[in-house]
Amino acid sequence: MPDLRRGYPLALTFNGRRFNYVLIDRHYEDNHPDMSDQLILELIKAQDGKEQEPAAARNGFLYFKIEDRWQDKRYRLILTYGEEDFLGVINAFRVKE
Numbered sequence: 105m106p107d108l109r110r111g112y113p114l115a116l117t118f119n120g121r122r123f124n125y126v127l128i129d130r131h132y133e134d135n136h137p138d139m140s141d142q143l144i145l146e147l148i149k150a151q152d153g154k155e156q157e158p159a160a161a162r163n164g165f166l167y168f169k170i171e172d173r174w175q176d177k178r179y180r181l182i183l184t185y186g187e188e189d190f191l192g193v194i195n196a197f198r199v200k201e
Contacts, residue, residue: 110141111190116152118183118191125190136197144196147172147179171199 107130114126126148132139150172158166168183178199184192 109192112141112145114145114148114191116149116191118151118153118185119155121185123185123189123191126193127190128193129195131194132196136195138198139196143174144181144193147174147181147196148183148191148193150174151181151183167194 109127109129111125111127113124115122115124117123126145128141128144132144151170156168156170159169160167165184165186168181170181170183172179172181178201179196180199181196182194184194
Protein backbone atom coordinates (compact mmCIF):
# COMPACT_ATOMS: atom_id res chain seq x y z
CA MET A 105 0.00 0.00 0.00
CA PRO A 106 1.55 3.35 -1.00
CA ASP A 107 2.10 6.03 1.60
CA LEU A 108 -0.87 8.35 1.93
CA ARG A 109 1.34 11.25 3.05
CA ARG A 110 4.74 12.65 2.25
CA GLY A 111 6.81 14.45 4.86
CA TYR A 112 9.26 17.34 4.55
CA PRO A 113 11.45 19.01 7.16
CA LEU A 114 10.37 22.64 7.33
CA ALA A 115 10.77 24.99 10.28
CA LEU A 116 8.06 27.61 10.66
CA THR A 117 5.88 29.30 13.25
CA PHE A 118 2.12 29.25 12.77
CA ASN A 119 -0.33 30.52 15.41
CA GLY A 120 2.58 31.05 17.76
CA ARG A 121 3.57 27.37 17.58
CA ARG A 122 6.86 26.13 16.21
CA PHE A 123 6.68 23.32 13.65
CA ASN A 124 9.63 21.37 12.26
CA TYR A 125 7.90 19.11 9.79
CA VAL A 126 5.11 19.26 7.19
CA LEU A 127 3.05 16.22 6.21
CA ILE A 128 1.23 16.53 2.88
CA ASP A 129 -1.74 14.25 2.24
CA ARG A 130 -1.81 12.98 -1.34
CA HIS A 131 -5.56 13.67 -1.60
CA TYR A 132 -4.96 16.75 -3.77
CA GLU A 133 -3.42 14.62 -6.53
CA ASP A 134 -6.80 13.05 -7.37
CA ASN A 135 -8.61 16.28 -8.26
CA HIS A 136 -6.01 19.03 -8.56
CA PRO A 137 -3.26 18.03 -11.02
CA ASP A 138 -2.09 21.66 -11.25
CA MET A 139 -0.81 21.38 -7.65
CA SER A 140 2.51 19.90 -6.52
CA ASP A 141 4.25 19.28 -3.22
CA GLN A 142 6.73 22.03 -4.10
CA LEU A 143 3.94 24.58 -4.67
CA ILE A 144 2.23 23.52 -1.44
CA LEU A 145 5.48 23.97 0.47
CA GLU A 146 5.81 27.51 -0.94
CA LEU A 147 2.25 28.28 0.18
CA ILE A 148 3.05 26.87 3.63
CA LYS A 149 6.23 28.96 3.90
CA ALA A 150 4.09 32.05 3.26
CA GLN A 151 2.15 31.22 6.47
CA ASP A 152 5.27 31.55 8.64
CA GLY A 153 4.59 33.95 11.50
CA LYS A 154 0.87 34.28 10.75
CA GLU A 155 -2.08 33.79 13.07
CA GLN A 156 -5.30 32.11 11.91
CA GLU A 157 -8.54 31.18 13.68
CA PRO A 158 -9.40 27.50 13.39
CA ALA A 159 -12.40 26.55 11.26
CA ALA A 160 -13.00 23.45 13.39
CA ALA A 161 -11.63 21.35 16.25
CA ARG A 162 -12.07 17.57 16.50
CA ASN A 163 -10.36 14.74 18.36
CA GLY A 164 -7.50 16.91 19.60
CA PHE A 165 -6.79 18.48 16.19
CA LEU A 166 -7.42 22.04 14.99
CA TYR A 167 -8.39 22.55 11.33
CA PHE A 168 -7.76 25.67 9.27
CA LYS A 169 -9.09 26.92 5.93
CA ILE A 170 -6.61 29.42 4.53
CA GLU A 171 -6.85 31.39 1.31
CA ASP A 172 -3.73 33.09 0.05
CA ARG A 173 -2.15 34.38 -3.13
CA TRP A 174 0.97 33.03 -4.77
CA GLN A 175 2.29 34.53 -8.01
CA ASP A 176 -1.00 36.36 -8.64
CA LYS A 177 -3.15 33.24 -8.22
CA ARG A 178 -5.46 32.39 -5.30
CA TYR A 179 -5.09 29.09 -3.46
CA ARG A 180 -6.84 27.42 -0.56
CA LEU A 181 -5.05 25.26 2.01
CA ILE A 182 -6.77 22.97 4.48
CA LEU A 183 -4.31 22.54 7.36
CA THR A 184 -4.36 20.73 10.68
CA TYR A 185 -2.25 20.26 13.76
CA GLY A 186 -2.50 18.58 17.13
CA GLU A 187 0.01 18.09 19.92
CA GLU A 188 2.86 16.89 17.69
CA ASP A 189 5.36 19.27 16.08
CA PHE A 190 4.14 18.74 12.50
CA LEU A 191 1.76 20.75 10.39
CA GLY A 192 -0.55 18.63 8.23
CA VAL A 193 -1.85 19.57 4.79
CA ILE A 194 -5.16 17.80 4.19
CA ASN A 195 -5.89 19.45 0.84
CA ALA A 196 -4.66 22.27 -1.38
CA PHE A 197 -6.10 23.68 -4.57
CA ARG A 198 -6.37 26.76 -6.74
CA VAL A 199 -9.43 28.93 -6.20
CA LYS A 200 -11.04 30.11 -9.41
CA GLU A 201 -11.63 33.84 -9.56
